[in-house]
Amino acid sequence: MKVLSPARVAFSLAMLGSLLALALLLAVVSGASALPLSEVWRALIGDDATPAAADIVLRVRLPRALLGMAVGASLAVAGVLFQALLRNPLADPFVLGVSGGAALGGILVLALGSSFGLGYAAVPPAAFAGATLTTLLLYAVAGVRGHVSSTHLLLTGVVFNAFASAAIVFLASISGLTESSNIFLWLIGSLSAIRAEVTGWVVFFLVAGLACALPMARGLNLLALGEESAQQLGIDVERQKRLLLLATSFMVGAAVSVAGLIGFVGLIIPHLLRLVLGPDHRLLVPAAALGGAVFLVVCDTAARTLPGGRELPVGAITAVAGGPLFLWLLRRQQRRVFAP
Amino acid sequence: MLAVFLILAVVASAAAEEPERLRIVSLNPSLTEILLSLDAADTLVGVDDYSARQQPSVAELPRVGGLFSPNLEAIVALEPDAVVVVPAAQQRDLGERLEQLGIRVVSLPNHRLEEVLTSITELGALVDRDQAAAARVAVIRRAVAESRSATAEAPHPRVVMVIQRDPLYVVGGGSYLHELLDVAGARNIAAGFSEAYPRVGLEWLLAAAPDVILDASPDAAQAEAYWSRWPSLPAVRANRIVVLSASAWRPGPFLEQSLQLLADALRPTELRVAP
Numbered sequence: 001m002k003v004l005s006p007a008r009v010a011f012s013l014a015m016l017g018s019l020l021a022l023a024l025l026l027a028v029v030s031g032a033s034a035l036p037l038s039e040v041w042r043a044l045i046g047d048d049a050t051p052a053a054a055d056i057v058l059r060v061r062l063p064r065a066l067l068g069m070a071v072g073a074s075l076a077v078a079g080v081l082f083q084a085l086l087r088n089p090l091a092d093p094f095v096l097g098v099s100g101g102a103a104l105g106g107i108l109v110l111a112l113g114s115s116f117g118l119g120y121a122a123v124p125p126a127a128f129a130g131a132t133l134t135t136l137l138l139y140a141v142a143g144v145r146g147h148v149s150s151t152h153l154l155l156t157g158v159v160f161n162a163f164a165s166a167a168i169v170f171l172a173s174i175s176g177l178t179e180s181s182n183i184f185l186w187l188i189g190s191l192s193a194i195r196a197e198v199t200g201w202v203v204f205f206l207v208a209g210l211a212c213a214l215p216m217a218r219g220l221n222l223l224a225l226g227e228e229s230a231q232q233l234g235i236d237v238e239r240q241k242r243l244l245l246l247a248t249s250f251m252v253g254a255a256v257s258v259a260g261l262i263g264f265v266g267l268i269i270p271h272l273l274r275l276v277l278g279p280d281h282r283l284l285v286p287a288a289a290l291g292g293a294v295f296l297v298v299c300d301t302a303a304r305t306l307p308g309g310r311e312l313p314v315g316a317i318t319a320v321a322g323g324p325l326f327l328w329l330l331r332r333q334q335r336r337v338f339a340p
Numbered sequence: 341m342l343a344v345f346l347i348l349a350v351v352a353s354a355a356a357e358e359p360e361r362l363r364i365v366s367l368n369p370s371l372t373e374i375l376l377s378l379d380a381a382d383t384l385v386g387v388d389d390y391s392a393r394q395q396p397s398v399a400e401l402p403r404v405g406g407l408f409s410p411n412l413e414a415i416v417a418l419e420p421d422a423v424v425v426v427p428a429a430q431q432r433d434l435g436e437r438l439e440q441l442g443i444r445v446v447s448l449p450n451h452r453l454e455e456v457l458t459s460i461t462e463l464g465a466l467v468d469r470d471q472a473a474a475a476r477v478a479v480i481r482r483a484v485a486e487s488r489s490a491t492a493e494a495p496h497p498r499v500v501m502v503i504q505r506d507p508l509y510v511v512g513g514g515s516y517l518h519e520l521l522d523v524a525g526a527r528n529i530a531a532g533f534s535e536a537y538p539r540v541g542l543e544w545l546l547a548a549a550p551d552v553i554l555d556a557s558p559d560a561a562q563a564e565a566y567w568s569r570w571p572s573l574p575a576v577r578a579n580r581i582v583v584l585s586a587s588a589w590r591p592g593p594f595l596e597q598s599l600q601l602l603a604d605a606l607r608p609t610e611l612r613v614a615p
Contacts, residue, residue, distance in 0.1 A: 032540075033547030051572030052546050059570075060543045121562075173409045185507060192507045192542070308532065309544025311507070 004280045012277055016290035020069070023297040027065035028057060030301055032309040063199065067258070068191050068300045068314075069293035070202040072265055074255040076292025077206070079266030080273075080284055081213055081248045084220040085241055086150045093252040093266035096138060096157035096245075098131050100164030102256040103187065105130020107168050110182045111175040123186070124198060124257040131253025134160060135246065148241060150227075189260035189315030191300050198258040205247075205254040210289060212247040216240050217281040224279070262315045264322025265292050271329050362467060365420040367410055369394045370450055370592045374460050375424075377476060377593035380467040386418040394590075410434055416441060422466060426450050450591040451536050453516040457481075460593055476593055483596035484523050487603060491525025497551040497580075497606060499526035503537060503589065504557045505566055508545065512538040517589055517598075524602040526552070550575050554605055556584040582606075 029040050035053055043049035043057035078093035086095070093099065106127035109118050113126075138160070142152040168187070172180045213220075219240050222230040231237050255262075269291045270284070277283055296314070299321060303314040365386040366372040372391035375384060376398070384398060389406040392399045402418060405411040412434065415423060422444040425435060435445045446466060448459040457477050464473020499521060501511040511517040512533030521528045529548045530538065553575040555563045563583045567576050575581055582605040589598065 032544045035547075052549060055570060055572040056543050056546050060541075060546065173406060182504075190507060304541045304543065309540050309548070310533070311539050311541040311544075313507070 004278070004283060009283050012283060013286055013290065016287055016294065019294045020290050020297075023294045023301075024065055024069070027068070027297050027301045028061050030305045031056065031061055032305060032311070064191055064300065064304070065297050067199045067202065068297040070199055070206055071191065071255045071259045071262065072269075072292040072294070072296025073289040074202060074206045074209070074251045074292070075262065075266040076269035076288040076295070077209060077213065077285060078248045078252045078255075079292075080270040080281070080288045081209075081220075081244055082266075083270055084223055084281060085244055085248075086154055087224065087226075088150075088154065089271070090267075091154075092263075093248075093255075094161070094261065094263070096153060096249070097134050097160030097164065098157075098249045098252045099256050099261055100161040101134025101137075102127040102131040102253050103261060104164045104167055105133070106186060106257065106260075107171055107183050110186060111171040111179050127257030128253050131249060131256060135249040135253075139242075147238060148245070153245075185313065186260045188313040189262035189318075190303075190313035191259055191296075192304075192311065192313075202254045202258055205251045206289070209247040209251040210285070212243055213285050214282075216244060217285055220244075220281040220285075221279075260313075260315065262296070262318055264318045264326065265296055268322045268326050268329070269295055271326065275329060275333070362422070363418065363420045364467070365404060365415050365418055365423045366391055367404070367423065368426040368450075370456075370590055371424045371426065371448060371459065371463065372398060373590065373592040373594075374463050375467065378460075378464055378467060378469040378472045380463075380469055383467050385420060386415065412437060416443070422446050424448065424463065424466070451514060451516060453484075453519040453595070456516055456591045456595060459591075480595045480599075483599050487523050487525070487599055491523075491603075494525055496525055496527045498529050498549075499552045499554060499606065500529050500545060500548070500550040501554040502557055505555070505559075505562075508540050508542055509537050510540055510545075511589075512536055516591055516595070520595065520599050520602055521554075524599060524606055526602070526606055546570065546572060549573065551578070552580045552582065552606060554582050554584055554602070556586060556589050558586060560585065 028044070029037060033056055035043075035056060039049055039053045040057050043054045049057070075093050079091070082091040082093060082095060083089060085091075088095075106123045108130075109122050109126040113122055118126075138153060138156055139148065142148055142156045168183065172183045175183070219230065219235045219237075222233050222235050223237070223240075225233075227237050270288055273284060273287050273291050277287055296318070299317040300314040303312045303317045306312060362383045363385045364375065364380075364383045366375060366384060367388045369388070369391040372384070372387055372395055375381070376395060381397060384401060386402045386404050387395075387398045388410065389403055392401070392403055402414070404414040404418070415438065420443060423435075423438055424446045425448070427435075427447050427449055435447060438445050446462065448462060449455045450459055457480060460473050460476050461470075464470045464476075501517060501521060503509050503511060510530045510533075511521065511528065512535050513528070513531045514534055515536035518528050518531060518536075522531075529550050530540065533540075551574055553567060553573070555567070557563070560583050563581065567573070567581045570576055584601060584605060
């Protein structure tokens with residue numbers, strides 16, 4: 001295994017940072033409307049661009065890229081943390097049912113909200129409330145006398161997710177045509193609802209999650225040896241797990257509540273980075289933030305740059321790009337393990 | 341022996357009934373509306389949930405489920421002579437299964453203007469109200485012809501009709517609404533999309549710069565606040581956002597009214613007095 005030196009951390013993060021800068025540049029210069037580069041530049045420096053060009057660059061492309069960065073980073077970091085905490089390589093941000101809870105909260109409002117005078121604006125808060133309630137429920141069900149077993153957490157999460165999808169199908173079947181198509185769209189996940197104020201929330205929970213996770217990165221490395229060993233090596237496993245699971249759930253809840261369910265980011269980015277950078281969480285956690293941001297910004301740029309002005313939900317792109325990539329990674333890992 | 345008696349009893353009771361009345365189950369609100377407009381309410385014996393929601397006069401009829409969940413048993417139990425449907429992937433093989441059970445299925449697509457007119461004619465033939473149907477179709481055709489000639493010389497504003505804002509869905513070239521817009525003298529900027537209701541990006545809309553935005557999305561109350569955020573749109577600057585109620589885009593029997601609504605919405609607002 002490669003040794004983690006400060007120089008290697010700095011180099012890896014600088015590389016990912018440059019990739020992110022490139023992705024941001026790509027996002028700002030490309031779009032459905034084929035603005036000339038000169039016009040994009042004039043809009044960026046505030047020099048006499050046409051109002052439409054200024055709106056397109058500064059109020060459509062840029063905020064959407066920023067939201068994509070925040071959501072992608074949140075999902076990828078959550079993936080790394082869940083995989084470490086649950087010691088399960090298949091864990092992704094949605095595995096604990098947090099996404100199901102968020103979806104259920106949001107969709108309750110989409111399906112029934114109009115009868116209570118709640119509009120589309122009430123969906124993100126409801127989704128976030130759903131995520132929070134699910135987290136609390138998970139602890140109540142899976143925790144026994146202050147101890148939270150990973151297996152119980154996983155099982156509870158999987159069952160809750162199944163319950164949530166069934167409830168969503170039920171709500172979609174009893175609601176009207178527009179409501180049910182809204183539900184369907186929300187489930188695929190998209191960044192098209194660009195409002196600057198929601199990005200702030202996602203960033204807030206991302207920063208809080210990173211602030212919790214980075215100091216504990218060494219503990220996460222030890223957790224890979226098993227909970228007992230980590231305990232013996234002086235890690236307060238229960239406290240760490242509780243705190244990190246909570247922080248991660250909030251992070252996922254915030255991301256899902258503004259963007260819906262965007263799959264594969266939280267599964268594929270951690271695995272890809274682990275393959276390239278090694279399993280040390282001191283590097284893996286910040287690298288996942290940058291890598292997730294790059295991946296989602298690039299996918300979303302593709303989603304809104306189709307010829308003719310058509311738009312795809314970004315969740316469709318991440319799944320189409322992520323599925324095969326994940327299988328390829330898996331093959332590679334297997335070869336490596338079983339190589340003579 | 342008992343079976344024979346039972347069959348005889350059923351046959352006898354059927355024969356004793358009043359003059360034969362067609363029994364129809366409608367699985368689509370627009371088709372229900374067409375039947376009602378042809379004065380054929382007495383033929384309806386069951387409707388889908390959406391019909392019941394939109395048409396108070398059939399709200400009391402037995403329901404047979406929603407778009408995603410039509411209930412085969414509930415339909416069969418009503419012993420219909422015919423089930424009228426708009427072909428939709430969501431209903432899977434419902435039509436086939438009904439036909440296997442010996443129930444006539446009348447399948448009427450309604451994306452294009454001509455298809456809606458055909459639906460009216462066919463339903464008229466089904467319930468023996470051909471004349472009423474022909475009259476209805478004639479009213480719509482006349483309104484179309486008049487509108488076309490009235491707007492031929494007038495300027496053709498570049499228009500987009502939004503049916504949902506978030507995410508953004510508009511009326512594309514494949515919809516009867518596109519045809520009505522065209523008839524009403526508008527140039528639909530989304531005509532290039534072949535499907536009926538394409539999903540588009542906000543960037544496309546900003547770059548296409550429509551003169552008029554017809555907003556028929558479900559939450560009408562939010563329309564003004566939403567569009568006022570994009571003052572670079574010519575339609576916003578010129579204050580030409582028109583909020584339409586959802587009923588304006590039902591492919592039903594009163595398309596001339598939808599056309600009238602569109603024509604009113606498109607009329608230039610030069611007479612507006614500045615505050």
